[in-house]
Structure formats: structure tokens, C-alpha cells
Amino acid sequence: MNISVIGTGYVGLVVGACLAETGNSVRCADIDERKIDGLRKNRLPIYEPGLEPLVERNQKEGRLGFTADLREAIEWAEVVFIAVGTPAGENGSADLNNVLQVAALIGRHMSREMVVVTKSTVPVGSAAKIGKEIAKEAKFPFHICSNPEFLKEGDAVEDFMRPDRVILGLESSHARRVMTELYAPFVRTGKPILVMDISSAEMTKYAANGMLATRISFMNEIANLCDKLGANVDFVRKGIGSDSRIGQSFLFPGPGYGGSCFPKDLKALVRMGQENEVPLDVLAAVESANERQKRVLIQKLRCALGNELEGRRVALWGLAFKAGTDDMREAPSLTLVEELLEEGVSICAHDPAAVEHARVLLGNRIDFAETNYEALVGADALVVVTDWNEYRHPDFERVKRTLRQPVIVDGRNLYDVEKMRTLGVRYHSIGRPSA
Numbered sequence: 001m002n003i004s005v006i007g008t009g010y011v012g013l014v015v016g017a018c019l020a021e022t023g024n025s026v027r028c029a030d031i032d033e034r035k036i037d038g039l040r041k042n043r044l045p046i047y048e049p050g051l052e053p054l055v056e057r058n059q060k061e062g063r064l065g066f067t068a069d070l071r072e073a074i075e076w077a078e079v080v081f082i083a084v085g086t087p088a089g090e091n092g093s094a095d096l097n098n099v100l101q102v103a104a105l106i107g108r109h110m111s112r113e114m115v116v117v118t119k120s121t122v123p124v125g126s127a128a129k130i131g132k133e134i135a136k137e138a139k140f141p142f143h144i145c146s147n148p149e150f151l152k153e154g155d156a157v158e159d160f161m162r163p164d165r166v167i168l169g170l171e172s173s174h175a176r177r178v179m180t181e182l183y184a185p186f187v188r189t190g191k192p193i194l195v196m197d198i199s200s201a202e203m204t205k206y207a208a209n210g211m212l213a214t215r216i217s218f219m220n221e222i223a224n225l226c227d228k229l230g231a232n233v234d235f236v237r238k239g240i241g242s243d244s245r246i247g248q249s250f251l252f253p254g255p256g257y258g259g260s261c262f263p264k265d266l267k268a269l270v271r272m273g274q275e276n277e278v279p280l281d282v283l284a285a286v287e288s289a290n291e292r293q294k295r296v297l298i299q300k301l302r303c304a305l306g307n308e309l310e311g312r313r314v315a316l317w318g319l320a321f322k323a324g325t326d327d328m329r330e331a332p333s334l335t336l337v338e339e340l341l342e343e344g345v346s347i348c349a350h351d352p353a354a355v356e357h358a359r360v361l362l363g364n365r366i367d368f369a370e371t372n373y374e375a376l377v378g379a380d381a382l383v384v385v386t387d388w389n390e391y392r393h394p395d396f397e398r399v400k401r402t403l404r405q406p407v408i409v410d411g412r413n414l415y416d417v418e419k420m421r422t423l424g425v426r427y428h429s430i431g432r433p434s435a
């Protein structure tokens with residue numbers, strides 16, 4: 001099948017590469033010519049495990065191409081995926097400008113009957129707007145499909161190749177046939193393709209992110225209470241997660257969620273509720289709990305070093321909003337850095353993937369270290385912000401030797417409290433006793 005993916009960001013690139021991997025002819029198009037130039041040379045704009053070999057192989061074997069010529073990409077395609085960004089607009093609602101611009105181009109340049117698939121996360125009712133925009137100049141029939149994406153950054157290729165489910169919101173048998181055929185190779189283990197009406201598909205994406213963010217904020221608040229009451233959230237997490245109605249996933253407390261999806265999707269969902277006079281109080285509370293949680297690490301640092309932080313130096317391990325990605329969008333590390341700088345704390349940070357992006361955002365206001373141990377030199381405390389695997393089993397003797405004093409604030413509960421006590425580390429984590 002000839003497939004064009006418009007918008008070659010995180011989602012578009014993964015979708016394009018994975019669809020090419022299953023034998024389709026795919027063109028990924030983007031208005032960012034530098035990005036397209038780089039991709040033609042197999043230079044990826046993002047860090048995502050497993051993606052580079054996929055792009056390289058499929059490009060070499062002629063199934064995957066990159067173009068900045070959107071018109072040509074649309075004319076050529078039988079199926080077009082829209083995967084452009086939908087950032088939060090001024091009032092919190094999703095900004096559909098990019099999506100509608102692409103829809104207009106599709107209407108103008110389509111050269112045959114076509115399936116138009118919305119991959120971008122868009123509010124309920126957007127498909128109708130997209131359809132209207134395409135119809136203004138369309139000379140051929142077209143079929144809209146809402147196919148929200150659930151990939152996780154850091155596991156994106158695996159998630160696309162082996163999804164828990166595929167959601168298809170559609171109205172025509174043609175779209176149903178094309179899309180189920182396209183996704184058949186990805187659901188061979190029996191995972192479901194759930195076909196539904198378009199509004200429900202659009203809603204499913206927001207509801208999924210709303211639920212996941214709710215679990216995070218809920219556990220963060222429970223952890224904060226454990227801190228106060230002397231309970232250990234590790235036990236509590238396992239205790240509740242063993243209930244099959246609850247499950248173990250997404251119950252790890254931390255320094256708040258970030259990234260390109262949860263913050264903006266929650267805002268958009270709350271906004272959808274307001275516009276339709278349906279209060280979404282739970283989700284509004286999830287957001288404010290998250291904003292508070294982003295400040296938990298500086299409070300822990302105060303517990304460890306005293307209220308007066310001015311003149312201190314702190315080592316940060318991890319800047320990306322989560323492990324496995326270089327994405328810094330809405331990362332909790334950014335809130336922490338700003339607060340520390342305001343207090344007069346100097347910072348040396350390490351991240352295995354996100355330093356380039358962090359430099360763009362933070363300039364030379366903080367120092368960056370080549371290795372995680374180098375970040376510790378002259379620091380009064382280590383703060384672990386992101387749960388990268390390489391931070392899980394460090395050489396603690398070396399950590400102690402290099403820090404000016406043995407203080408660790410662990411925003412991801414990576415280390416064993418008893419072990420820290422035995423090692424003589426002053427250790428503060430989230431929702432667990434301090435050592």
C-alpha cells in the first residue's frame with residue numbers, strides 16, 4: 001500500500017518506519033526541511049531505542065522515503081496519516097491549526113479515493129472539522145479514520161509493533177477493510193483491533209491518558225502521606241497492585257509526570273469538559289497535584305541540607321522527563337532546575353541522551369557532565385531525577401567519595417533504604433523512610 005505520513009516527529013517517524021517494516025511503501029513528509037535532510041542521511045531527530053536501524057534498513061531497501069514536498073506525498077498516497085503536533089492552545093484546548101492545514105492540503109492534492117487517518121491526538125469532534133476542510137477542494141471520495149496512538153516514548157517501536165490494542169474510529173466499510181489489513185501484521189498474537197465510532201475513538205485516547213495521569217498523581221499523594229506517617233509506599237504499592245482490579249503498572253511515585261502528552265492532553269480534556277459544562281473535577285485535581293509534586297525534590301533537598309540552600313552545589317542525574325528518551329518537554333527536571341537556580345544553588349547535570357536538548361533550554365545556566373560520576377565532583381548532594389537504567393546500580397563507594405557529603409535525594413526510589421543506611425548515605429526518597 002502507498003502510505004504517506006504527514007508530520008515526521010516522534011509519532012510520525014515511528015509509524016512510518018514500522019509500516020515500512022511490514023512491507024508497505026511509505027513516505028514521511030514534514031515542513032521541517034532540516035529534519036527531512038537529516039533523515040535522508042539516517043540522522044534521527046530523536047533518541048528512541050531500536051528506531052535508527054529500522055529507518056536505515058527500510059530506507060536502504062526502498063520502502064521508506066522522506067520528503068518536504070507535502071503535495072507530492074499526498075498525490076502519491078492511498079492512505080494518509082496525519083501525525084502533526086497538536087500543542088495546547090491558549091485556553092488549554094488542543095490547537096488544531098497544524099492538523100487543519102494538512103487537511104486542506106489533502107483536499108487540494110489528493111489524486112484518488114483515499115483513507116485519511118488521524119494519528120495526532122485531537123479532541124472529540126475534530127474528525128468532522130478535518131472532513132469539512134478536506135471536502136472544500138476534494139475531487140475524490142475520502143474516508144476518515146481516527147486511529148489514536150498509544151506508544152510510549154522510550155518503548156515506541158515495541159509498542160507500535162506489538163500494541164495492546166488498536167483503536168479504529170471509522171464510518172465506512174472501505175476504511176475498515178484498508179485499516180484492518182494495514183494493522184493485521186501487528187496483532188498476530190491476538191491483541192484486539194477495536195472498531196468503533198469516530199467520537200469514541202477520539203475520546204478513548206484522552207480517557208487513557210487521563211486515567212494514567214490519575215494513577216500517577218494518586219500514588220504521588222499517597223507517597224507524600226506515607227512520608228508523613230512513617231509508612232513505606234513500596235509495600236503499599238505492592239499491596240494494592242496485587243488486587244487484580246488495580247494491577248501493578250503505573251503505581252510508582254516520583255517527581256511528577258511530564259512529557260509531550262499527559263500535561264497537554266489533560267488540559268485539553270479538562271477544557272472539553274468546561275466547554276460542554278461537564279465538570280471533570282478529578283482531572284483538574286490530578287493536574288494541580290502534579291504541579292505540587294514537581295516541587296517535592298527541592299523540599300527533600302531542604303530536609304537533607306537545611307533550609308538555606310544558597311551557595312550549595314547539586315548534582316542531577318537525569319534531565320529527560322523519563323528514561324529512554326531525550327524528550328525534555330514539560331520535564332520535572334526543568335521545574336527543579338529553575339527553583340534551585342532561584343535559590344542560588346549551582347548545578348551540574350548528567351543525562352545519557354537529553355543534554356543536547358537541555359542545553360537549548362537552559363543554556364550555560366547549569367553545567368553538564370560527560371559522565372554521571374563527573375557530575376558529583378564538588379556537589380553537596382546527588383538528586384536522581386530520571387530512572388535511567390545506568391543509575392540503578394552505581395558504585396556507591398565512588399559516589400560517596402566524590403560527593404562533598406554523602407547525601408542522595410532519590411526522586412525515583414531506585415535504591416534500597418537499608419543498603420543506603422549500611423553505606424552511611426543520608427538518603428531521602430519518595431514515600432519511604434529516610435536513611
Ligand SMILES: NC(=O)c1ccc[n+]([C@@H]2O[C@H](COP(=O)([O-])OP(=O)(O)OC[C@H]3O[C@@H](n4cnc5c(N)ncnc54)[C@H](O)[C@@H]3O)[C@@H](O)[C@H]2O)c1
Pocket residue numbers: 006007008009010011012029030031032035070083084085086098099101102119120121122149150151152153260261
Ligand atoms: N510523543 C508521543 O509520545 C505521542 C504519543 C501518542 C500521541 N501523540 C500525539 O501525536 C501527535 C504528534 O506528536 P509528536 O510527539 O510526534 O510531535 P512532534 O512535535 O515530535 O512532531 C510533529 C511534527 O509535525 C511537523 N509539522 C507541524 N506542522 C506541520 C504541517 N503543517 N505540515 C507538515 N508537518 C508539520 C513538525 O515539523 C514536527 O516534525 C500529537 O498530537 C501528540 O499528542 C504523541
